[in-house]
Amino acid sequence: MTDRFELPPHIRELVSARNKLKEHYSNYDLRFTFDGNLVGDLGEAVAAEMFALELTGRSNEGVDGYAPDGRSVQIKASGTRRGPAFRPVDTKADHLLVFHFNYDECSGEIIYNGPEEPVVGLLPDKWTGQRCVSLKRLTALNDSTDDRARLPFRSTK
Numbered sequence: 359m360t361d362r363f364e365l366p367p368h369i370r371e372l373v374s375a376r377n378k379l380k381e382h383y384s385n386y387d388l389r390f391t392f393d394g395n396l397v398g399d400l401g402e403a404v405a406a407e408m409f410a411l412e413l414t415g416r417s418n419e420g421v422d423g424y425a426p427d428g429r430s431v432q433i434k435a436s437g438t439r440r441g442p443a444f445r446p447v448d449t450k451a452d453h454l455l456v457f458h459f460n461y462d463e464c465s466g467e468i469i470y471n472g473p474e475e476p477v478v479g480l481l482p483d484k485w486t487g488q489r490c491v492s493l494k495r496l497t498a499l500n501d502s503t504d505d506r507a508r509l510p511f512r513s514t515k
Contacts, residue, residue, distance in 0.1 A: 361468040366407060369400055370464045377462065392437050392461065401435025401457050404466060409455070410512040420449030425509050429453045432474055437461055441496060443488040444481055450474055453509060456496055470496040472503035 365373060380390045392400070402422055406413050411423035411431055422433040432451035434442030437459045454474035459466045470477065476499055480491050 361471075363408070363466050363468075365459065365464050365466055366404065369403070373461045373464050392459075397435050397437055397459070398433075400459065401433050401455075404435070404457060405431070405433045405455050408511055409509045418449070420447040421451045425453065429509070431455060431509070433457070435459060439493055441490045441492045443490050444478070445488055446485055450478060455509065458493065468500075469493055470500045470503075471508045472500060473507055 364370070376390050376392070380388065383390075402413055405411055406423065409431075410426050411433075413423040414421055420432060421430040423431045425431055429452040431453045433455050434444075435457040436442055439458070442456050451474045454470060454472065454477050455468065456470040456477075457466050458469050477491055477496065480495060481489050
């Protein structure tokens with residue numbers, strides 16, 4: 359089970375502009391993909407709003423923010439269906455949020471909302487570079503995660 363949501367208004371504006379470029383230049387087979395830091399920043403912005411996270415900024419490797427209950431959180435986001443990439447880091451977060459963004463529909467979904475440890479357990483003990491965890495494996499882990507282990511959505515009053 360994944361939680362689907364509409365992207366926040368400012369991000370929808372950015373995606374809408376991208377989609378207009380893609381349509382305008384469709385004869386040239388250009389994709390105008392969001393890559394790298396922009397996708398990660400979009401993921402962190404969405405996570406901060408949805409879960410009331412206090413983001414750490416660029417200085418903390420392996421931890422992107424803190425939940426209101428104090429848990430450290432790692433955030434992964436992708437606009438592809440390949441799954442998030444992990445790098446070997448010394449610092450592990452308590453919690454992991456994984457988002458998939460569908461830019462054509464201006465929507466997103468939470469692929470995983472649970473403890474980071476079971477996901478890291480899917481990776482080799484030692485490696486260099488980056489390793490991906492498939493969305494299929496993340497979805498299976500998410501489906502088996504107890505609701506009490508999930509970060510709650512921020513209440514909107």
